[in-house]
Amino acid sequence: MSSVSKGIEKVEVGLKWDPSPVGSxxxxxxxxxxxxxxxxxxxxxVYLVHFGSRSPDGTITLNRDSKTGQGFGFDEVMxxxxxRLAATYARVVVGVAIQPHEGEKVFxxxxxxxxxxxxxxxxxxxxxLSGVSGSTAATVAEFTRDExxxxxxxxxxxxFDADPxxxxxxxxxxx
Numbered sequence: 001m002s003s004v005s006k007g008i009e010k011v012e013v014g015l016k017w018d019p020s021p022v023g024s025x026x027x028x029x030x031x032x033x034x035x036x037x038x039x040x041x042x043x044x045x046v047y048l049v050h051f052g053s054r055s056p057d058g059t060i061t062l063n064r065d066s067k068t069g070q071g072f073g074f075d076e077v078m079x080x081x082x083x084r085l086a087a088t089y090a091r092v093v094v095g096v097a098i099q100p101h102e103g104e105k106v107f108x109x110x111x112x113x114x115x116x117x118x119x120x121x122x123x124x125x126x127x128x129l130s131g132v133s134g135s136t137a138a139t140v141a142e143f144t145r146d147e148x149x150x151x152x153x154x155x156x157x158x159x160f161d162a163d164p165x166x167x168x169x170x171x172x173x174x175x
C-alpha cells in the first residue's frame with residue numbers, strides 16, 4: 001500500500017533565552033512569520049504573524065509570548081499549520097527579532113538563545129544563533145509548497161541589522 005506524501009503539515013517554532021541580569025532592561029525577542037504567494041514568493045509578505053497577532057485564517061498562531069525570557073523551556077512558541085494554509089500561499093519565512101529598547105543589543109549580547117523547529121516529535125532544526133551573533137534579527141526557516149501541495153522545510157540562518165519593522169519587510173528576500 002502506498003500513500004501520497006503531504007510533506008510537513010504542522011510545525012512548532014520555539015524560542016528561548018536567558019533573562020537579563022537583575023536591574024537591567026529585559027531582553028525581549030520575538031518570533032515573526034511572513035506568508036508569501038506563489039506569484040510573489042520574494043516580495044512583500046501578504047501578512048505577518050508576531051506578538052499580539054495571528055493569521056487571519058488561524059493557521060499561524062503565537063501560543064506563548066515572553067518579554068523577558070523568564071521561565072522554563074521555550075519562552076515563545078509559534079504554531080504553523082501549513083497543511084491548512086490556502087493554496088494561494090507557497091512560502092512561509094520565520095525569523096527572530098530583538099525589540100529595540102534602550103540601547104541596541106545583538107544576539108551575542110543575549111545568553112543561551114536557542115531556536116527549535118519541530119514537526120511532531122522530530123526536531124527539524126535546533127540552533128543557538130551563534131552564526132549571527134552580531135545581528136539584531138535573523139531568518140531561521142523557510143517552508144515552501146511544491147506543485148503537488150506538499151510543504152518542505154529548509155533551515156536558513158541569515159542575520160540582519162534591522163529593527164523588527166524593517167526586518168519584516170526584508171526577511172522574505174531571496175537567499
